[in-house]
Amino acid sequence: MYTNINKQIDETQQRHRKHKKLKLKLDQLRLSLQTEKSKLIRYKTILDDEEQDVNKLESFSLGALFYTIVGTKEKKLQKEKQEYLAAKLKYDEAYETVSDISEEVLELVKLVKEYQSSDQDYEKLIKMKKEMILQSKDENTEKLIQLREARSELQEDIRELKEAIQAGNNVKSNLRNMSEALHSAKNWGTYDMLGGGLIATASKHSKIDRANRYAHQVQRSLRLFKNELLDVKVHGNFDLQLSSFDTFADYFFDGLISDWIVQSKINNSLNNVSDMNRKIAGITQKLNIQSELKQNELDAINKSILQFVSEME
Structure with missing residues (x-):
């Protein structure tokens, strides 16, 4: 009997701990998603600005003509293209990251739902443990339960x-x-x-x-x-x-x-x-x-x- 109860205690504790960790991860992931979305918007603005700078120098604008006359257009254009490329790489990375995290959030939401009942199960477990200790009137039983709880925590760690x-x-x-x-x-x-x-x-x-x-x-x-x-x-x-x-x-x-x-x-x-x-x-x-x-x-x-x-x- 005690073997089955102890096994139930271990499984319930693990599910309860897993549920808490999943919720924490989900909160952190949602914060990361907000951060990455903000980065994506910022990099899109930078990318658009850099693209305009390149286009201006490649066009026959007065500014481009000025750079050509003074002999620095190619150097300036190269610099603008480098800045545009850096912005493009960062924007693409942010876009992929937002996509990845969005999928991870959806998967984690499903997992959290699967473990929702663990909170109620854990409350029942606390009551069951108290009843076991009261019924046994044995210090060894209480000590054994504590040791098994500690073992379960260490196994999860x-x-x-x-x-x-x-x-x-x-x-x-x-x-x-x-x-x-x-x-x-x-x-x-x-x-x-x-x-x-x-x-x-x-x-x-x-x-x-x-x-x-x-x-x-x-x-x-x-x-x-x-x-x-x-x-x-x-x-x-x-x-x-x-x-x-x-x-x-x-x-x-x-x-x-x-x-x-x-x-x-x-x-x-x-x-x-x-x-x-x-x-x-x-x-x-x-x-x-x-x-x-x-x-x-x-x-x-x-x-x-x-x-x-x-x-x-």
Whole structure:
């Protein structure tokens, strides 16, 4: 009997905790969606402004004629095109992010509904536990219930830590793909400077395009990693510095555009990727340490439970 009741207690506690975490995630996701929608509107305004600047210089306007006469039109046009391209990359990223988060919100709303009954079940569980303790009139029964509750909490902590570690590893994998594409582009850029010609230039730009596509994958995996870290209980000096996750793509695109025009350098972009990779590696290392500590606590509680059960038999 007690085995079935204890199993019911564990399952109800887990569902109740899962429901709370899902609601927290949903709230955070909705805030992120509002932020990204605001960014999308802002980048659209910037993009339109930059496009107008390019069009003005490419037209036969008085301003364009002035720049041509003084010999600076091409330089000015190149600068405006670079600014337009940076704005376009950021706008496209924001658009994809809004689309991704919108889908995630819909999925999470469904999940939250599935766990709605957990609150009522949890209230019933509290009453049932009180009745069990009163009926047994045994301190060991109360202690055993407390130990099982602690075990259930630790099991959930460990599961959430492992999910966060996996999400961090996904970020590192995407960063590695981006870094490889950038290193390849840098090598082709050096070859181009040594006289590689059109093929080298095309190859370099192909690698940069691939790195650009990876940027969204990295940004998305960073967001998912950040969401998983919301579930994690951490102790001690554990500075996650999550704010930099949200702006990684913006910094990367700025570096990409400034590097693009220098044939032999992809350094800014590579530095951005390397810095983020070091940060993620540091966080996942701390998560692994937390997981090991939790596992040690769980092992100790399991021993205590076995001891109590053997004494009660």
